[in-house]
Amino acid sequence: KMQSLVNPKPIIKTTGPGIPEKVKFLLSKAWNLIYQVDFDIETHQGNVITNISYVKTNELDLAIDIFEDVMKTGPQYCTSKYFKIIPGKEPNKTGIATVCSLTLDGILVKNGVSTTPQYGGILETDSKQPRFIELTAYSGSSLDPHEIYIAKDMTSVSEAIKDGGRVLASLREIPYIARPAAVDVLEEVQDAGFSILKIGKPSELVYNAKVERYHVGIVAPGGLNPIAALKEHGMDVEPKAVETMTNVSEMEEF
Incomplete structure (x- = not known):
């Protein structure tokens, strides 16, 4: 019998772009976490956004020494005094949780101040006028800019805490009319x-x-920034920015 030619099955599939895989932008993930921040600026209790970075377990003691040095000598270059040591998924890795600067956006939003995270950048501190020398927009990036800067060895946090260097920093914008309210919250x-x-x-x-x-x-x-200092000391680190929520009651502080 002759095969029906009314709806013949194509022998060769047509090539084409198909359905492109959607790139997940960092800011989409970040906003989901920003709205979960409920840290109370009066009671100092609640959840913050944390980065989780992994170091080799046998280098943990050295990592904590360097980490502590940065936190104590240059606290102005650390988002927060809170941190947490967590077991790694692999036995030879241990995680260090640090507070992500996008937590500040969460605190501002919670207190009625509209904010838009704009850039992750590198701030040069070794001049009378500190200035950004690198800026990457969060809106167009699928990776956290700070992870990229660390991977490319673009920081000098260890120098910055002494006399001047290059640190990671982030910039957000608020409507100018909200400035007085923001100043009160940020104090x-x-x-x-x-x-x-x-x-x-x-x-x-x-x-x-x-x-x-x-x-x-x-x-x-x-x-x-404290994690960047570990990399500067030649340590093997895996930074994971904007990773999860952590309650500060579970964290230690310097």
Whole structure:
């Protein structure tokens, strides 16, 4: 019998782009965590966003010594005094949780201040006028910019805590009309053990970074700065930024 030619099955499949796999942008993931931040600036209790970075378990003691040195000598370059040691998924790896600077966006949102995380960057501190020398927009990045900078050995945190160097920092924008409210919140945030490097004036360049009109730029140090210092000391580290939520009651502090 002759095969029906009404709907013949194609022998060769047509080639084409198909369904492209959607790139997951960092900011999409970040917003889901930002809205879960419930750290209370009065009671100093609640959940914060944490980065989890892995080191070799047999190098943990050395890692903690370097980590502690950065936290104590240059606390202004660490997002927060809180940290946590966690068991790694592999027996030869141990995790160090540090507070991610996007936690500050969560605290601002919780306290009624609209904020938009804009850039992860490298801040050069060894001049009378600190300035950003690298900026990567969160909105167009699928990886955390700070992870990339660490991988490319672009930091010098160990030098920065002594006389000047290059540290990780992030920039977010708020509407200028919200500046007084933000200043009040961020003063309490600093009392709670967090660091803020600069709150700009309306439409002012912040460390040489441009800010949208009618907005104010706020710069905070990167939560991975102590981890960057480990890499600078030749240690094998795997930084994972914007990774999970952690309650500060489970964390230690320097």
